[in-house]
Amino acid sequence: MESLQLTISLLVSSLIVLAIRHHRSQITFHESKIYHDARHVPPTYPYIFPLLGSLPLAYLWDPKSFVLNSNNWFQARQPIRVKVPMSEFFVIQGAENIKAMFRNSAACTSIPFVKFAVERGFGLPARAVKLYDLDDSGGGHVPHPDSSVEARNRVDYRTHQSMSRFLIGEGGSPFWHRFADYATTGLCELHRRIGNGGEVQDDLMQLVGDEVMAPFLDAICGPHLLRLNPRFLEDFWEFDHHMPTLLKGIPRLFSLGAHACRTRALDAVKKWHNFARENYTAAALSSDGDDPFWGTKLFRERHAMFLDMDGFDRDAVASEDLGAIARNSISATSWTVYELFRDPELLRKIREETDSCVVTQSSGRIQFDIDRLLRLPLLQSVYAETLRLRMHFYLIRMPDKVDMAVKDWMIPRQKVIVTSTTAAHMDRKAWNTGFNNEHPVTKFWSERFLTSAAETGKSTFSVKEVEGSWIPYGGGPRQCPGRHFAKRQILLSTALIITLFDCDFLEPGLELGEDPRNFGMGVAQATRKVPVRLSRR
Structure with missing residues (x-):
């Protein structure tokens, strides 16, 4: 009986700690929407589980409703960071933010995502996929100065x-x-x-x-x-x-x-x-x-x-x-x-x-x-x-x-x-x-x-x-x-x-x-x- 009570007590305590942590992260997140210094990394979207981050399970059943949910990170009016199991990414929505992203996206690469599509979707053989991994020359007419990739x-x-x-x-x-x-x-x-x-x-x-x-x-x-x-x-x-x-x-x-x-x-x-x-x-x-x-x-x-x-x-x-x-x-x-x-x-x-x-x-x-x-x-x-x-x-x-x-x-x-x-x-x-x-x-x-x-x-x-x-x-x-x-x-x-x-x-x-x-x-x-x-x- 004492063991059961101890287990319940630990479980309740853990839930309380997680709830407090989630509440604090929400406060921090919402405050950062109003007060931030220029050129700061966007705030992290609130999540409960420290090691797992956000768990978008609802996306698996109805992705469109998930994206359009008012409590979802895709509805944020400012750039935010999203932590998910084993990874993280940044979400940018809102017309002015999107236009700013487009203006500055010359500094971006699309190689990891093109590689993902042609390899998994269209069956590109592994020996050709490797070339995408090696290509660090950038998407501009002039390659990055530190790249040694041949032009061809x-x-x-x-x-x-x-x-x-x-x-x-x-x-x-x-x-x-x-x-x-x-x-x-x-x-x-x-x-x-x-x-x-x-x-x-x-x-x-x-x-x-x-x-x-x-x-x-x-x-x-x-x-x-x-x-x-x-x-x-x-x-x-x-x-x-x-x-x-x-x-x-x-x-x-x-x-x-x-x-x-x-x-x-x-x-x-x-x-x-x-x-x-x-x-x-x-x-x-x-x-x-x-x-x-x-x-x-x-x-x-x-x-x-x-x-x-x-x-x-x-x-x-x-x-x-x-x-x-x-x-x-x-x-x-x-x-x-x-x-x-x-x-x-x-x-x-x-x-x-x-x-x-x-x-x-x-x-x-x-x-x-x-x-x-x-x-x-x-x-x-x-x-x-x-x-x-x-x-x-x-x-x-x-x-x-x-x-x-x-x-x-x-x-x-x-x-x-x-x-x-x-x-x-x-x-x-x-x-x-x-x-x-x-x-x-x-x-x-x-x-x-x-x-x-x-x-x-x-x-x-x-x-x-x-x-x-x-x-x-x-x-x-x-x-x-x-x-x-x-x-x-x-x-x-x-x-x-x-x-x-x-x-x-x-x-x-x-x-x-x-x-x-x-x-x-x-x-x-x-x-x-x-x-x-x-x-x-």
């Missing part, structure tokens, strides 16, 4: 630069024009194929995904990836679905399906690579530098670039190229089309806008004036709102050689910084929610990015007022280089679909949810299929 082995810098040159430089124009042509051709063929009676489609989201992804792949990779691998789209979407399992590092024995679909996707890329190597000649080059075997010069140049690096072989190049096939803008198009077809009045208004951009062709095939399309206020607002609501991603930075200033705070070098796009996009203090808060940030509102001019009453689109709060493409030197193409692709694909087709939902009133398993990995995946009847307009 600057894997992080060279990979990012090749993609930026292609998407932002002169290579992006022929790629875009091919995509526009292929997407128009494909959707016009679907329009012809379904006939006058319409056609039941099992899933609107998948239909849009396939109809937009196929021309994207043909435009960037050339026609032979899909020709040689007719199942590639199916395998790619299955691989994308299993990405959370792969990133968790679950052993192959316990995740056979995830590893099998990744292997099929990689084998398809290798088959295309082999065909391109065997058939490409300089005579195949077009005036824009692209060719029908490698597609864009991006992949032809990447192939030579990677094989020039230590540890890289053909298997490694396939992993890198599979990782270069982005699906976020494709998924965003599916969500945009879903929102328009479920709201007849909004659909009518958008069609009024897009119809004004149709260019008549002698062949009768539809074509849009893309420059006018990109200036449509309501369509742009729908695009921006879709990304605000559906983009769930963690922007991760790490100061490399020096500490990084974020306003009045200092983030120590070699410490991870995490910013949640979800927390920024759902910040009620930052967003227009209507005159009487009738449009909460948790719901889609097509006019959230519109302002009306007092003189004319005309609506204009702008994201300038929400800089640091609308961050679907990140920011700073490593802002997504594909953002301009993504906007064009989403707007044109949406305009084509709503102009060519009518769509009736077979389950009226369907509210489509987001799959929590993919939270934090980009544009949300839908929880279920959306059966529809698609008919000619």
Whole structure:
């Protein structure tokens, strides 16, 4: 009995000590929000267990609710330090803090996080992964002065630069024009194929995904990836679905399906690579530098670039190229089309806008004036709102050689910084929610990015007022280089679909949810299929 009483007494005493410690840490944390000297390390988020730190168990069940919980560290208005078991990181939220981080992020490296993604997600072989570990040259054009890495082995810098040159430089124009042509051709063929009676489609989201992804792949990779691998789209979407399992590092024995679909996707890329190597000649080059075997010069140049690096072989190049096939803008198009077809009045208004951009062709095939399309206020607002609501991603930075200033705070070098796009996009203090808060940030509102001019009453689109709060493409030197193409692709694909087709939902009133398993990995995946009847307009 005495032993039991002693045990209970010790337990109660321990709980009291922990409670007092937690209370004191909360007081210290909240006081530091008001009183701090310039350039101090941010305060630590309160936790109870000294050795364990914060235990975000709720994140495992409902990550989105965890991030948006008002008592969560992602809701802090200032930079904070978070201690978790075996590690710690810094969280930066709030528009002004985020803008300050972007301004100073040239001092950051992305190598640990890129390495994590290509190794776990895309199966980069260990001999190539090692090069990421050795690359201490930094992300700038001029390598760090204390780095001894050969120029050809600057894997992080060279990979990012090749993609930026292609998407932002002169290579992006022929790629875009091919995509526009292929997407128009494909959707016009679907329009012809379904006939006058319409056609039941099992899933609107998948239909849009396939109809937009196929021309994207043909435009960037050339026609032979899909020709040689007719199942590639199916395998790619299955691989994308299993990405959370792969990133968790679950052993192959316990995740056979995830590893099998990744292997099929990689084998398809290798088959295309082999065909391109065997058939490409300089005579195949077009005036824009692209060719029908490698597609864009991006992949032809990447192939030579990677094989020039230590540890890289053909298997490694396939992993890198599979990782270069982005699906976020494709998924965003599916969500945009879903929102328009479920709201007849909004659909009518958008069609009024897009119809004004149709260019008549002698062949009768539809074509849009893309420059006018990109200036449509309501369509742009729908695009921006879709990304605000559906983009769930963690922007991760790490100061490399020096500490990084974020306003009045200092983030120590070699410490991870995490910013949640979800927390920024759902910040009620930052967003227009209507005159009487009738449009909460948790719901889609097509006019959230519109302002009306007092003189004319005309609506204009702008994201300038929400800089640091609308961050679907990140920011700073490593802002997504594909953002301009993504906007064009989403707007044109949406305009084509709503102009060519009518769509009736077979389950009226369907509210489509987001799959929590993919939270934090980009544009949300839908929880279920959306059966529809698609008919000619």
